[in-house]
Amino acid sequence: xxxxxxxxxxxxxxxxxxxxxxxxxxxxxxxxxxxxxxxxxxxxxxxxxxxxxxxxxxxxxxxxxxxxxxxxxxxxxxxxxxxxxxxxxxxxxxxxxxxxxxxxxxxxxxxxx
Amino acid sequence: xxxxxxxxxxxxxxxxxxxxxxxxxxxxxxxxxxxxxxxxxxxxxxxxxxxxxxxxxxxxxxxxxxxxxxxxxxxxxxxxxxxxxxxxxxxxxxxxxxxxxxxxxxxxxxxxxx
Numbered sequence: 001x002x003x004x005x006x007x008x009x010x011x012x013x014x015x016x017x018x019x020x021x022x023x024x025x026x027x028x029x030x031x032x033x034x035x036x037x038x039x040x041x042x043x044x045x046x047x048x049x050x051x052x053x054x055x056x057x058x059x060x061x062x063x064x065x066x067x068x069x070x071x072x073x074x075x076x077x078x079x080x081x082x083x084x085x086x087x088x089x090x091x092x093x094x095x096x097x098x099x100x101x102x103x104x105x106x107x108x109x110x111x112x113x
Numbered sequence: 114x115x116x117x118x119x120x121x122x123x124x125x126x127x128x129x130x131x132x133x134x135x136x137x138x139x140x141x142x143x144x145x146x147x148x149x150x151x152x153x154x155x156x157x158x159x160x161x162x163x164x165x166x167x168x169x170x171x172x173x174x175x176x177x178x179x180x181x182x183x184x185x186x187x188x189x190x191x192x193x194x195x196x197x198x199x200x201x202x203x204x205x206x207x208x209x210x211x212x213x214x215x216x217x218x219x220x221x222x223x224x225x226x227x
Binding site for chain 1: 117153154155156157158161201203211212213214215216217218219220
């Protein structure tokens with residue numbers, strides 16, 4: 001079956017611009033997660049959704065980062081006033097419940113010039 | 114300070130050799146997972162271990178969870194070029210916290226040369 005998909009696969013933007021990154025989870029998965037992976041690092045937790053609500057946003061680095069999941073399926077990670085330090089691969093994962101295996105998408109590589 | 118330390122960071126070996134990579138922490142985890150990540154892809158789960166002292170085998174890969182649930186190792190027997198990739202360990206439920214919040218190490222980048 002279809003796995004987690006993320007679009008775009010690559011995004012290049014200029015410092016100060018706004019970007020949106022999209023995640024399509026596995027059908028039926030109620031739990032959705034965003035992680036950020038900087039060069040040479042492991043993924044770092046950003047936010048967890050259970051259904052439509054953000055159950056844990058403790059990993060969001062600051063208020064420039066925001067994520068939504070209005071219908072409990074697709075999620076969008078939004079970054080305002082991008083900075084060069086935001087450059088990283090943004091990974092999305094989903095699972096059938098928060099105790100179950102997380103399946104990762106291929107990620108979106110964000111480059112802020 | 115990295116919560117999960119992986120060693121070595123880089124490992125380059127010849128096909129047929131054996132290897133062990135390590136994942137160590139000062140924190141206790143409810144579970145520990147090993148992932149493999151290839152360039153341009155997300156991590157793919159290899160195994161989850163939940164019981165202190167647990168050993169799991171997946172073909173040529175052997176995973177062990179430390180008795181105190183703070184460390185783990187991955188041993189590969191007779192490595193093949195297809196084993197090449199970034200091996201990540203991730204802990205869930207650090208110090209009694211939520212299982213969904215995975216803490217990853219930096220990974221071991223393994224290259225197996227033909």
